[in-house]
Amino acid sequence: MEDKPARLTVLIDADKKKAFDELCAAQDITASQVVRQLIREYLQKHGVQWVRALQRDTD
Template identity: 85%
Template sequence: MEQKPARLTVLIDAEKKKAFEALCASQDITASQVVRQLIREYLARHGAGHGPHHPDASP
């Protein structure tokens, strides 16, 4: 069963947000895509992965 996405709200310094969004745009990727990738990598690094790429997930 596919789950609906959940929203994550993050407070960040306005200048860092602006720089982050500009860098993402220059790489033709959205800020959300980068954050999702960072979360996947963090979960994998700490053995807490979830979803289709997690070693314990069913094929």
């Protein structure tokens, strides 16, 4: 059985979202890629181990 990705919904200020989206576009990276990287770094910083269920080209 293949694990499906989970969805994370985040509410942020509209102006911050616009600035974030524009910065991501300027760096040719998606907002989702940045958020996934931030989560990986946060888990690593706090010594949390996880098993990668899916290998995806977008990571």
